[in-house]
Amino acid sequence: MTLPTRTASEPLPAFPAGFVWGTATAAYQIEGAVSEDGRGPSIWDTFSHTPGAIETGETGDVACDHYHRWKEDVDLLRELGGGAYRFSVAWPRIQPTGRGAVNAAGMGFYSRLVDELLDAGITPVLTLYHWDLPQALEDVGGWRVRDTAKRFAEYATLVHGALGDRVPMWTTFNEPFCTAFIGYAEGRHAPGAKEGHGALAAAHHLLVAHGLAVTAMRDQQRRDERFGITLNLQDITPADDSTEDRAAARRLDGFINRVFLDPLFAHRYPQAEAEVWPGLTDRAFRLDGDLGLIGVPLDFLGVNTYFPSYPVAGEHAQPDPTRRTAGDIGVGEAPPEHLPRTEMGWPVEADIMRRLMARLRAEYPELPPVYITENGMACPDEIAADGVVHDQDRIAYLDGHLRSLHQAIEDGADVRGYFYWSLLDNFEWARGYAKRFGLVHIDYATLARTPKDSFAWYRDMIRAQRGRDTPLSAAKAASSRSWTSSS
Ligand code: FCB
Numbered sequence: 001m002t003l004p005t006r007t008a009s010e011p012l013p014a015f016p017a018g019f020v021w022g023t024a025t026a027a028y029q030i031e032g033a034v035s036e037d038g039r040g041p042s043i044w045d046t047f048s049h050t051p052g053a054i055e056t057g058e059t060g061d062v063a064c065d066h067y068h069r070w071k072e073d074v075d076l077l078r079e080l081g082g083g084a085y086r087f088s089v090a091w092p093r094i095q096p097t098g099r100g101a102v103n104a105a106g107m108g109f110y111s112r113l114v115d116e117l118l119d120a121g122i123t124p125v126l127t128l129y130h131w132d133l134p135q136a137l138e139d140v141g142g143w144r145v146r147d148t149a150k151r152f153a154e155y156a157t158l159v160h161g162a163l164g165d166r167v168p169m170w171t172t173f174n175e176p177f178c179t180a181f182i183g184y185a186e187g188r189h190a191p192g193a194k195e196g197h198g199a200l201a202a203a204h205h206l207l208v209a210h211g212l213a214v215t216a217m218r219d220q221q222r223r224d225e226r227f228g229i230t231l232n233l234q235d236i237t238p239a240d241d242s243t244e245d246r247a248a249a250r251r252l253d254g255f256i257n258r259v260f261l262d263p264l265f266a267h268r269y270p271q272a273e274a275e276v277w278p279g280l281t282d283r284a285f286r287l288d289g290d291l292g293l294i295g296v297p298l299d300f301l302g303v304n305t306y307f308p309s310y311p312v313a314g315e316h317a318q319p320d321p322t323r324r325t326a327g328d329i330g331v332g333e334a335p336p337e338h339l340p341r342t343e344m345g346w347p348v349e350a351d352i353m354r355r356l357m358a359r360l361r362a363e364y365p366e367l368p369p370v371y372i373t374e375n376g377m378a379c380p381d382e383i384a385a386d387g388v389v390h391d392q393d394r395i396a397y398l399d400g401h402l403r404s405l406h407q408a409i410e411d412g413a414d415v416r417g418y419f420y421w422s423l424l425d426n427f428e429w430a431r432g433y434a435k436r437f438g439l440v441h442i443d444y445a446t447l448a449r450t451p452k453d454s455f456a457w458y459r460d461m462i463r464a465q466r467g468r469d470t471p472l473s474a475a476k477a478a479s480s481r482s483w484t485s486s487s
Contacts, residue, residue: 014465249270
């Protein structure tokens, strides 16, 4: 696929002063070292080792070996020159069974990473949960049960207690949609369940866990810190103007966007839910007071967005609404044929940034400032004879989406930063290592890192946009903590 490209003679317009430029990764996708230093198994270890679960039969056992090569990776970040780096902490490194005392070796790893980032002048942006639930908690119900929300708040308190002196920006969850619905309804992600009620309960318990964790972290907050959540939000346009396709679009919007946006930012459960899940009416998992807990004011919203949706009305896999999984909402996709597709099969349309931000502003007046915490493209990257990856399509994708984001800001959206997904090629969940999103190429045989052309483009663009931004005070604590030097 070839996207139209712009040349260096057309630099991006200037983003507002203080705009944060960064990249993002997630623990299971890059770390490897799955049984080192006391780490317990997570649902992704179990799932990736299940025959047939991962398209390529691969696992995250080694991944990018970031657990051992993290210094080299921070050197890459230094060279890139962005002001921030978004990474996630693996819960099973901190509490191997999801409860109980801190595993000092696990916490020590993240503590050293945070110190190294700060030494490099890079603000650490920490995600507490990027999908790797300790398997021991899944064994007693996982996100279907409310107790997991309490366990999560305890885990958040431990990580925040240890790193809150140096990490200024915290997200509770990455894409709770994927955990609840791809994990518990569609079964394409860990734990691979295909449920109706269980998936709806999971979505709710994730929100409860978010509220409990933010409240607990604020209670022990010692300095200026920001708390938020990252949602994957979808720009949705009915494929045509028929009543059926408009209804499909409403269902999809309820399923992906409103299920989280409404309780978080509008003090209500999603208005469309009776349309989305007509047969699934049991909401016993909702307790009085939950909306207040979930709607705790946030300092920011992280938005991950990659591609547009053009829904059409489709068949339900299960005709009986009471027996459907929560992912069986009778919606298909029919994107305009002229849109190019990425290696993931996702249509490319840069204008999603502007449209999505406009919609959020119009419908959620209480929305806090936004950071784009993920956006990026998988390309068929290969190292060319000259030793470089010439990923012109990725550069065009970045250029287009950033122009659209700039337009959103001009139109009045309060967007404070952008994190490209991802710094490194990595384990793309059920799609395995074949899908490469990185600014840096990984040779999985040697684990050699090779910055791509897009890395140079992003670095030069950041330099042109004012150099390095470190907008959040992230002073390193004077006193080192006991686990800093452990392991
Ligand atoms: C998002 C995930 C991230 C990565 C990208 C491509 O849904 O948060 O881990 O897999 O998609």
